[in-house]
Amino acid sequence: xxxxxxxxxxVTLCLMLGQSALLRAESPAGTLVGRITYAGPIESGQVVxxxxxxxxxxxxxxxxxxxxxxxxxxxxxAVVSIDGDTVPMADSPRRPLVLTNTHCAFSPRIVAGEVGxxxxxxxxxxxxxxxxxxxxxxxxxxxxxxxxxxxxxxPLKQPGIYLVKCDAHKFMRATVLAFTHPFFSVTDDTGAFQxxxxxxxxxxxxxxxxxxxxxxxxxxxxTRGEATITIEYxxxxxxxxx
Numbered sequence: 001x002x003x004x005x006x007x008x009x010x011v012t013l014c015l016m017l018g019q020s021a022l023l024r025a026e027s028p029a030g031t032l033v034g035r036i037t038y039a040g041p042i043e044s045g046q047v048v049x050x051x052x053x054x055x056x057x058x059x060x061x062x063x064x065x066x067x068x069x070x071x072x073x074x075x076x077x078a079v080v081s082i083d084g085d086t087v088p089m090a091d092s093p094r095r096p097l098v099l100t101n102t103h104c105a106f107s108p109r110i111v112a113g114e115v116g117x118x119x120x121x122x123x124x125x126x127x128x129x130x131x132x133x134x135x136x137x138x139x140x141x142x143x144x145x146x147x148x149x150x151x152x153x154x155p156l157k158q159p160g161i162y163l164v165k166c167d168a169h170k171f172m173r174a175t176v177l178a179f180t181h182p183f184f185s186v187t188d189d190t191g192a193f194q195x196x197x198x199x200x201x202x203x204x205x206x207x208x209x210x211x212x213x214x215x216x217x218x219x220x221x222x223t224r225g226e227a228t229i230t231i232e233y234x235x236x237x238x239x240x241x242x
Contacts, residue, residue, distance in 0.1 A: 030221040031196045032082070034229040036187050036207060038075040042068045048171045050104070053127040057104035061171055065211040067189075074191015075209065075233055077110040079177050081184035082195055083204040083216075096120040096153060099164065099174065101129040101145060106164060106174035110210065112186050115159050115178050121145065121152045130167035133176065135160055142167075175210050200224075207231060 045062035067076040096118035100107045102125060113119070121131050123145035131152075133140040140162055143152050156162070156178040166172035177184075185193035200223040206216045212233055221227050 028200055028223045029197045030200055030224060031194060031226045032198060032203075032205070032219060032221060032229070033192075033194050033226050034080070034231060035072065035191045036075045036078045036080065036193065036231050036233055037073040037191055038066065038068050038212070038233045039073070040066070040233075042066075042070070050169070050171070052169060053104070056125065056127050057169065061104060063171060063173075066209075069190050072190045072192075074187065074189075075212075076187055076189045076191060077108075077209065078187045078191070078193075078212075078233070079110065079112050079184060079208045080187065080193045080195065081179060081206050081208075082198060083206060094118075097156075097176070098122065099131075099176070101125055101131065101166070101172075104169055104172065106166075106172055108186075109174050110177075110186055111174065112177045112179065112184050113156055114182055115156055115180050117178075118153045118155050119176065121154075123147065123149055128168060129172070131164065132167050133162050133164045135162050177208070205229070205231070207233065209233065 043064070043066050045064040047060050047062050049060055050057045068074065069076065094114065094117050097111050097113040098120045099111055099122070101123040104125065111119075121141070121143065123129050126147045128147065129145045130143070131145055132142045135158065141152070141154050145152070156176070159178045159180050162176040162178065164174035164176060183195050183198065185195050187193045198221045200221050202218055202220050204216050205219050206214065208214045215234060217231055219227055219229055
């Protein structure tokens with residue numbers, strides 16, 4: 001009889017896990033599919049002089065903060081997130097977010113992940129970079145990355161916006177956004193995005209861009225199936241005020 005309680009506990013736990021997975025599978029959920037467009041002028045990029053490692057980085061470099069697809073007018077690197085209640089997602093291991101120093105630039109320039117997710121920093125260049133990441137006045141990580149050095153990993157501990165720079169090359173900039181939920185997406189090079197497993201009903205779509213700013217729009221998610229939207233980015237908002 002002394003073995004009965006552990007057996008019953010194991011069976012009960014298995015049933016609970018099975019019911020949880022079944023509820024997730026049976027819960028009605030929809031998907032938001034869309035594109036963020038930009039009607040403003042397409043910039044050629046700001047050209048700045050390179051004062052260090054110019055033999056590898058080049059004498060000058062062009063900084064592109066607003067990248068628009070010429071065919072779709074889609075805005076690359078906008079972060080789309082959903083406010084409101086959502087369907088529980090199945091538990092699964094999250095891959096580390098990767099931020100790479102490559103060709104004297106950060107790639108990708110915009111990264112989004114969840115609190116607790118590992119951020120992996122790499123250096124693929126034959127020159128030293130000093131990756132310095134901060135949130136407000138607090139430093140999140142400040143590490144010198146010599147050529148062929150091992151990647152550095154650190155978990156995102158707080159939600160919000162992390163600013164990334166290279167202390168060795170002042171023109172290198174990137175941004176990491178950390179959310180407390182998985183319902184977000186970074187637009188691709190055509191401005192497209194997709195967010196799945198949303199509860200049916202009205203939601204607030206929030207769009208953020210590091211240069212153009214933040215705005216929001218309401219959308220109705222169907223019971224299963226997709227809602228498709230195209231959102232044109234206004235040029236007058238200021239992300240630094242959000």
